[in-house]
Amino acid sequence: MYLRSFFLRNSRNYIFYIQIEMNKIGQLSKFCLRKSPHVRASLCLPSETGSWLCKLPSPVLGSQPVRTIYVEDLPQSETPVIGSPTENRLKDINFPPFIKSLYCGEFNKSVLAYAEVVSFDRYYVLQKQVDQLKKFMEENKEIIDSIEERGVVPEQLIKKLEQFELTGLLVPRKYGGAELLKTEVMRLYQELGQSLTLAELYRINEMMCTRAIVLHGTEEQKQKYLEPISMGQIWTATCIAEKNAGSDPLSIETTGTLKEDGMAYHLKGTKTWVANAIRADLFLVFGQVNCHDYLGNDTINLTAFLVDRNTPGVEISKPYNLTALNGLQVCDVTLDCEVPVSAVLGEPGIGHDVYQSINHDIKLYMGAAIHTRLKTLLDKTIKHCHSRWQYGKKLAEYELINLQIAKCSSYVFALESMLYLTSGLADVGLKPDTELESAVVKEFAAVASDYVTKACMKILGAQTVLADAEWQRYVAESQVLNAWQGTSNVSKCFIGITGILSIIELKGEDIREYQKPKVSLRLAVPHQLNVNREVYKIFPKRYKIDENVHPRLGNIASQVDEASRRLHLMAEMMLKTHGLNIQIHERNLEILADFTMEVYAMICTLSRCSRAYCVGHQHSELEINLAIPFIAESKERTDRIFKDFMHMSNYEGFPDFFYMEAGEYIMKRGNYCPVNPLTKNTY
Structure with a gap:
């Protein structure tokens, strides 16, 4: 049972600001005003609330009378999925990937309500734990601040933190974990962020090896490892990077050779930049293994192994001396050991799938x-x-x-x-x-x-x-941050490629048709019309997101709308200009990644401050004053990117062409080669 505020409108266009009591988490109720039985309440979109407020001569919040109401439950099929607190994850919702949908020209306006996924009961429990953790961090500030100088997270600090049960946060309850919502985990890591090293220690332990076991482990592996990990008895580390491979999984040189008796693999190789290596009891190791493809032919594929620290042949180097994150005790791990076939995580040959499942999706928590x-x-x-x-x-x-x-x-x-x-x-x-x-x-x-x-x-x-x-x-x-767990260049290429692939999956056949010598007018004309409408702003298409935010943000929302449309247009133009092999054009991928980052930042900021203003959060006026100029400056950056991209498409004076030619020249010479300006040529 909890209270929530709504705006209602009757047939005379009057606004009623009411507080209602909800008796089911995640479900709205049906309301009947005694004098207006035809009025039915709903979760008001910010645009609806704002449009009604505009019709009033004075502010509504707190100034309108509260009417008595009757409450009835609505069926779950009629309840909202975004914007209301929920007890558990809503498993029956088909919510498509947001940014991938943007690439395909679709904008899910539900995100503009800024999702509330933590119920009131869970929120109070979470807030209590956050307050306790915050107090702990303040009381132990001296020892926490000394982590970098010590080069290790003190064992006594880890012991003290056990009371907060910060291990196994996403592990299912049946394996001894807490099975929290990701939003709840985010809030806890945010509080741990008083020390970046400490937060990374727990994130790496939770989100990499542990997460891989949850997603891909056999039942035997889950039973063996997850409960001790959740109780803090086992710490984990992940071995991916190598001297000649970096963080590229396809270039990994570590090998796993199946013994003749078929009972064990011999792992051989050296892994670099292994965080938490000294403390870890269990390593997630990636290596190349001879497998059979779906046709039965021999092939070499990446495979993931779970290797116990005490396995003979596992050696750990001295920790690197780092300028930051020094307390993570980053080391080299040399493997020349045998592990049983039961140590394979999942199945042989699916190592790349394991790597992908724990590579990009977990980077979110580092941001906290x-x-x-x-x-x-x-x-x-x-x-x-x-x-x-x-x-x-x-x-x-x-x-x-x-x-x-x-x-x-x-x-x-x-x-x-x-x-x-x-x-x-x-x-x-x-x-x-x-x-x-x-x-x-x-x-x-x-x-x-x-x-x-x-x-x-x-x-x-x-x-x-x-x-x-x-x-x-x-x-x-x-x-x-620019190099930790993948360089910025690698991440940007991933962002661009993933967005492009989502378009190919949806419109691949049309794009192939567009590449033919004689392009069908059915494809060419609409495409060129869309380009001209956007470039020259002749009745350009829009998502009309300004109708779904508070009216104070209407003007800036139209700027976000324009940038969102351009993201789809740019990605589609790249495919139709360069074909389905767009991934080889690295500069194009960087353009898309930068544009995507700006657009998503604008959307999230707009959504948050609109909701905060509508529900009356403290400092909501400040949030608007921060959001509007931030979005405006971000929009200017997207305008510049779009303008440069259009020049690039027409091959008219785009600066990168000169930079690329100059870069190739310098790389061939092997050094910075312009001569001193005082140099005089002599003959």
Whole structure:
């Protein structure tokens, strides 16, 4: 039983602001006003609420009388799936991948309600745990701050954290886990983010090897490992990267050779950059194995193995000395050992599927810790502005400083908006697909970290260059994000390729027809009309998302609408111009990735602040003041990308063509080769 507020309209166009009591989580109720039995309540979209409010001469919130109502349950088929708290995951919802749908020209407007997936009961339990964890982090701040210098997370700290049961958060209950919603896990990792190393320690343990066992393990493997992992008795690490392969799974050189008796595999190879290697009791190892394809032919495919630390032939090097995340004890792991066939995770040859399932989808949770670190840095910078005097007044009194702080706040706000909208999407439906959204969020987290860190360092001044200053840790963490668990270039290629593949899956046949020498007018004319309508803005197609947000955000929502349409148009133009092998054009993929990141950031920010303003969150006015300029500046960046892309499509003066030619020249020479400007040619 809980209360929720709604707006109702009767036949005379009057608004009634009412509070209703809901007796079933996730279900709306039917209401009948005593004097207006024809009025039926529904979950008002922000656009409906806003349009009614516009007809009133004065604000409605708190000013209209509350009417007595009767309550009846609606059948579940008539209840909303997004925008209302839910008791459990809604397994009967067919909610398509959001960004992939954008690539295909579809905009699911349900996201504009900013999903609430945590019920009130679960929220109170979660908030209590968050408060306790926050208090713990504050009480143990000294030991937490010493993690990087020690180069290890102290065992006593791990023991103290056991009371919060932060292991096995996503493991099913029947295997001893908590089986939390992803949104709940996000909130806990956000609080752990007071130390990026500590948050990463738990994330890597939970989201990689453990998650792989949950998704692909046999029943025997689940019974053997998941309960001890959930109880904190077993810690895990994942071995992917190699010296000559980096994080590319297809280039892995580690091999697994099946013994003649067919009872064991001999693993041989060296893995690099293995986080948590010293603490780990169980390793998830990827290696190449001879298998049979569906035709029965021999082939070499990637296979995943579960290797116990105590297996003879497993050697762990000394930890690397890192400028950031030093407490993760990143090491090399050398394997020259035998493991039983029962150690194969899933089946031989499906290692690439295992890798994909734990590679991009989990990057979302890293963003939670990054957000907390940026918020902490921003708060410390604001405190500095209030204590530092310059030319007779505090830094906080200068307009330029306030402007810079506000811009940093808009990036932090946008990142948090993306985190919780994405986790909400991941909690909706039985088999959600949010790998693309997660990769986009991780990329934006790196961009936000770079921007906020640099801006704060400028405000903090000369003290930031001291070798032992605490600010150097923030700089190092910002730098490591661009390469940690996959470089930015690799992530951007993945984003572009995944989006392109979603279009090919939907419109592949039409695109093949478009590539033929004589293109059908049925295909060519509509395509060119759509391009001209968008480029010259002649009645361009729109999703009309401004009708689904608060009216105060209507104008800026139309800008988000335009950018969203252009994402689909650009991706489709690339396919029709370059064919179905678009993945080989890396610059095109980067363009799509950058554009996708900007569009998704705008949508998440718009959705969050619209909902906050409608429901009356504290500081909702501030959220709008942060969201509008952030979206406007993001839209300017997408306009620039779109303009450059159109020049690129017509091969008219796009700067990248000159840069690419210059880059090839420099690479062939092997060094930066322009001569000194004072050089005189002599003959």
